[in-house]
Amino acid sequence: MLRVRALIVLFVCLSACSDVTEDSREIVDTIFHNAKVITIDAKASIASVVAVSGENIIAVGGDEILSSYRSDNMQDLGGKVLMPGFIDSHTHINGQPQRYIDLTETTSIEEIKNLVRDKADELGEGEWITGYGWSEDFMAELRRPLRGDLDEAAPGNPVLITRAGGHSAVANSLALRLAEVTPSTPQPESGVIEKDENGELNGVIRERQDIVSRLIPESTNEEVRESLIGELKRQLSLGITSITHATGSIESYPEWELVYAEHRGNLPRAAIQVFWIDPETMAVFGKKSGDGDEHLRVGPIKIFVDGGFTGPAAYTKEPYKDEADFRGKLSIEPGELNRVISELNAAGWQTGIHAIGDAAIELAVDDLALALDEHPRVDHRHYLNHFTVMPSSESMRKMAEYGIAITQQPNFTYTLEGRYVDYLDGDRLEHNNPLRTPMNHGIHVAISSDILPIGPMVGIYAAVTRKGLSGRVFAADEAFSVMEALQGYTLYGAYLSFEEDRKGSIEPGKLADMIVLDQDILSIDPEQILDIEIEQTWLGGALVYARDF
Structure with a gap:
């Protein structure tokens, strides 16, 4: 009987000791394991485990990390790639009003005409219609949309649709008439009003589409704000966790502040590049490059x-x-x-x-x-x-x-x-x-x-x-190389915003802004890179996008 009691005591002691050993591991919020971690550190290291607590990366390495840390949120990535979130150091993210049509995915002029026609039916006659993103390089007709195409789609609405890149646009007859642009209008400074072989306007304006766009009514803050939030969230689905918005202004910066005050944890980190005006106006603005926080900050001054x-x-x-x-x-x-x-x-x-x-x-x-x-x-x-x-x-x-x-x-x-x-x-x-x-x-x-x-x-x-x-x-x-391209889209982008010590690579002490890819970008045929999908996006240790949601 004494022998049995001694064995029981020994078992209890061993169990207690075992619990102490397990509990001695530091508790963290999330552990990513069974992953191919492209760290983008100075040695281009590949790891398999990342521990995250709060917004920050705590540890990076192999399975030995599991001996030091534990978590109730174990993310088994099944061998998939975990890498730093992309940092898009020059992009344009704008909220758009109801009149706007996204033309970035269009592949024919007929498709553009149908979209313009549908928007005219939605808005009613006389309302402005705008759009952005078409390119003749992707058109089945192998040409640009012209004035006549837009006239056919929406003769009763002024229409101005801008080419991808923003350096040219095409207007319909009503928009040109309202802007008082005729075949005899002098060419604007630093721009071109195109004409066809008969000397008639074809609707295309290069570099100076403001001679028409100045007539477009101001949008309401509410509709633009909701559109901006939606477009920012779309960046997360592309694996982009930080942006530099290249067409900001001192007038629009307060609107960005309002958006980020309410949604900061669910939007990519942003630096807002603003246009230079004059020393007096910039002094009233009262901010400089770098002012702000890790979610929203003032970026560089933009000069063309x-x-x-x-x-x-x-x-x-x-x-x-x-x-x-x-x-x-x-x-x-x-x-x-x-x-x-x-x-x-x-x-x-x-x-x-x-x-x-x-x-x-x-x-x-x-x-x-x-x-x-x-x-x-x-x-x-x-x-x-x-x-x-x-x-x-x-x-x-x-x-x-x-x-x-x-x-x-x-x-x-x-x-x-x-x-x-x-x-x-x-x-x-x-x-x-x-x-x-x-x-x-x-x-x-x-x-x-x-x-x-x-x-x-x-x-x-x-x-x-x-x-x-x-x-x-x-x-x-x-x-x-693929690794150099990844560095350019991560760590080197962080450098441009003076934040390479906080993001751009997966290293202890940096923000846990990370993405999961569905394919191994380092080992697949480069021709397959265009097919890679973003499985998950994590921002400051929180899951903000998952493809299977």
């Missing part, structure tokens, strides 16, 4: 040096292909650009400068270098948006010397192939949207999507394959 190739208005050193004299157009006078950049740099602002043509790039770089010589700054992180036509080696050397970075859109190589073939030739065409060359010069190269289309997979695919929509390969030596 030139237009784009959809205009076409990109400012180049040599004439466009088959154009004896045309080299695009500057959007700002050189002296004014120098003054504005100098003022901004001296005042401590970060700048994000739109520069597409090589002449525009070199002008911006020279003015940034002059400004930094006048007012040196240790960590300014000025950068160029786009960088489409490769500038001189001397200009790239200067960028590296002065720490001028790039946010590049390799997806343009894919979606804008037709425009580049129309307007560029030789090395300018082959090396469009270069990646490897600027990186080899020591320039910090982030990757972003702009709006052609929003979403990282097309950009990653084009960065790795250098293929256009037709399958043509452009300067394969400019390609990135």
